[in-house]
Amino acid sequence: MTTLVWFTHDLRLHDQAALHAALERGEDILPVYLAPPHAQHQATRSGADAHTLNQKAVLEAQATGAALWWLHYSLSALNQQIRQLGGELLIHQGEPQSLVALAQKYQCQYIHFSHSHEPWLQKQQKQLNIQAQEQGITCKQFGGQLLNLPAGILNKQGNPFQVFTPYYRACLAVMGQPAVLDTQTLLKKAQWKSHNVCAQSTLESLGWLPTTPNWAKDFAQHWTPGEQGAHQRLQHVVNTLNQYTDDRDTPSVNGTSCLAAHLRFGEISPRFLWQYVSQAWPKGEAQSFLRQLVWRDFSYYLLHHYPHITQAPFKPAFAHFPWRNTQTAAAQQHLKRWQQGLTGYPLVDAGMRQLWQTGWMHNRVRMVVASFLTKHLQIHWMHGANWFWDTLLDADPANNTAGWQWVAGCGADAAPYFRIFNPITQSEKFDAGGDYIRQYIPELAALPNKYIHTPWLAPEPILNTANVTLGKNYPMPIVDHKTARETALNAYATTKEHQAQ
Numbered sequence: 001m002t003t004l005v006w007f008t009h010d011l012r013l014h015d016q017a018a019l020h021a022a023l024e025r026g027e028d029i030l031p032v033y034l035a036p037p038h039a040q041h042q043a044t045r046s047g048a049d050a051h052t053l054n055q056k057a058v059l060e061a062q063a064t065g066a067a068l069w070w071l072h073y074s075l076s077a078l079n080q081q082i083r084q085l086g087g088e089l090l091i092h093q094g095e096p097q098s099l100v101a102l103a104q105k106y107q108c109q110y111i112h113f114s115h116s117h118e119p120w121l122q123k124q125q126k127q128l129n130i131q132a133q134e135q136g137i138t139c140k141q142f143g144g145q146l147l148n149l150p151a152g153i154l155n156k157q158g159n160p161f162q163v164f165t166p167y168y169r170a171c172l173a174v175m176g177q178p179a180v181l182d183t184q185t186l187l188k189k190a191q192w193k194s195h196n197v198c199a200q201s202t203l204e205s206l207g208w209l210p211t212t213p214n215w216a217k218d219f220a221q222h223w224t225p226g227e228q229g230a231h232q233r234l235q236h237v238v239n240t241l242n243q244y245t246d247d248r249d250t251p252s253v254n255g256t257s258c259l260a261a262h263l264r265f266g267e268i269s270p271r272f273l274w275q276y277v278s279q280a281w282p283k284g285e286a287q288s289f290l291r292q293l294v295w296r297d298f299s300y301y302l303l304h305h306y307p308h309i310t311q312a313p314f315k316p317a318f319a320h321f322p323w324r325n326t327q328t329a330a331a332q333q334h335l336k337r338w339q340q341g342l343t344g345y346p347l348v349d350a351g352m353r354q355l356w357q358t359g360w361m362h363n364r365v366r367m368v369v370a371s372f373l374t375k376h377l378q379i380h381w382m383h384g385a386n387w388f389w390d391t392l393l394d395a396d397p398a399n400n401t402a403g404w405q406w407v408a409g410c411g412a413d414a415a416p417y418f419r420i421f422n423p424i425t426q427s428e429k430f431d432a433g434g435d436y437i438r439q440y441i442p443e444l445a446a447l448p449n450k451y452i453h454t455p456w457l458a459p460e461p462i463l464n465t466a467n468v469t470l471g472k473n474y475p476m477p478i479v480d481h482k483t484a485r486e487t488a489l490n491a492y493a494t495t496k497e498h499q500a501q
Contacts, residue, residue, distance in 0.1 A: 002028040002193045004103045006096075006113035007089075008121075009145045010266035011078045012227040013187060015180045017142035018112035023186035030106050030193040031082055033075055035093040035206060036063060065390035066359040067264075068208035069216045070225045074265050077226025079199040087192025091202040096124040100131045106193055108137065114266075115141045117150060117300045118397050119307040146297045147270050148175060150304035160305035163413045167301065168294050177278070178271035215356070222358045223261065223393065230262035234273065237289070238280045245288045251351075251362035252435035257289065258360070260394035263296065270296070299402035302412050309411070310401050311382075318410035321495050323380040334377045337478055338369070339387055341440075344477035346453055347427035348372050350440040357440070359393035364430055370407040371421035376484040378491060381408040409492070418492060420485050427453040443473045 003022035010016050011033075022029050063071055079089040092102055103111055111132055116122055129139040143149060153170050154160060161167035210216050224232065237244075237257045247255025262268050270293050277286045302309060313319055324331045337343055341352035351365035361369070373384045385404040389395045405411025409419075431437055434452035438445040444455055446466035451458035455468060456476055463470065470476050 002030050002108045003110040004030045004108040007033045008114050010114045011074050012267050013081055015269040015272045017144045018114050020181045020183050022112050028191045028193040032090045037093055066393050070393045072203055072208045073225035089199040090195055090197050091199050096128040097131050103137050111139045114144050117304050144269055146300055150301040164298050167298055171294050178274050180272045180275050219359050227267045230268035233259055241281055249364045249430055251365050264394045264396045299398035302402055303398040313410035314412045315410045317495050322491050324378045335379055338373050342475050344475040345423040346437045348423050350437045353440040355391050367407055368421045368426050374408040375420045375488040376479050424453055
């Protein structure tokens with residue numbers, strides 16, 4: 001007998017429950033990755049209308065743009081692991097239901113896979129289960145993408161939590177030390193079902209790597225996709241965790257975990273991550289880091305219980321918020337300038353350029369650029385979410401959606417709308433020496449610290465000495481902060497009126 005193991009958000013061999021259960025049965029393993037049938041490999045930043053607000057179509061693509069670069073190399077790394085054990089990953093392009101025919105072809109009695117928490121994937125997995133049963137094939141689902149299953153955490157009234165802190169407490173009360181599955185011994189005895197499909201050839205034929213232009217040419221300098229890369233990154237995190245709380249808000253310092261993309265593709269399990277870090281720092285030093293893992297769970301929790309949030313605000317009153325019409329030339333131009341890092345606000349621009357160059361942006365700066373788009377420019381948060389989905393390596397449907405709604409003020413447990421990040425004071429506080437700005441905006445590198453955050457206030461002689469010509473090699477601010485803040489607060493007042501009705 002053979003078990004088809006469908007790798008979903010779990011591109012790893014360690015603590016992989018679907019694989020572990022198949023190995024315990026002692027049968028042949030057919031490892032399969034189901035490639036999205038309509039994946040787009042070319043990230044677009046050609047204009048303000050590069051994306052529509054059809055979130056359903058965007059998210060159901062599962063991966064686009066920068067994420068496909070990561071996925072290509074993650075699958076290549078997974079296949080190398082399996083090859084070293086005597087097998088070969090089968091990369092099959094199609095919908096989940098097509099796994100039934102694949103299982104029949106290779107005489108598989110079981111299909112194992114990890115439970116997906118995205119509503120559209122849950123629906124597809126249910127359909128797969130029905131069709132498999134009709135053909136006498138047994139589907140078995142397993143956890144592993146999250147620390148806790150969303151359905152199991154409810155408040156005293158039996159309703160889903162809408163605020164993070166009580167949710168966090170409830171998780172800690174039931175979770176304990178997460179159990180981790182050790183597959184190493186079982187893998188040594190694994191038997192793999194033979195097939196004649198070369199995973200690397202299939203990957204090349206899918207065309208997920210950009211060519212002209214090759215916007216990912218520098219990604220490999222920053223990232224190592226795959227399970228080994230994830231564990232290397234984890235070791236760095238553990239070695240520097242005593243500095244995490246102080247350094248995580250400084251964008252010029254390598255102070256965050258940078259594990260988000262590894263978690264997004266399941267190259268490391270959150271259960272193992274929790275166990276390893278908490279055992280390495282057993283006296284509570286890791287609390288602020290581990291809390292971020294629960295925040296990740298909370299985003300999926302919200303998506304599970306409130307699936308409408310990918311297309312509509314969590315807070316209904318924000319359905320009436322007067323977002324700008326992005327069909328107008330002015331709004332289109334502002335969106336394009338934001339995408340390209342040409343707003344005239346150095347911290348915002350540095351963040352957007354870091355995103356384009358590396359496929360990642362520092363967490364503190366993500367909040368600043370999102371606040372700028374939604375509040376200074378009053379452009380709908382879904383335009384920002386779509387841009388991140390296309391250019392961010394670690395964007396996933398839950399965290400990307402929840403994060404944008406949080407900053408926009410319309411999400412669960414969101415920052416109040418009247419909290420408008422000041423891109424100048426945020427820059428002065430978290431990049432006081434201008435190191436981050438100078439790294440990504442070299443045209444401002446020669447400006448003294450006093451003006452690196454506000455080049456438009458620099459006297460003409462200082463600008464000339466620094467070879468900065470405002471409006472030519474660096475733009476003037478596209479909006480005035482004070483005026484934009486007042487306009488945003490006035491718009492928020494209309495939302496409050498609907499909320500009171």
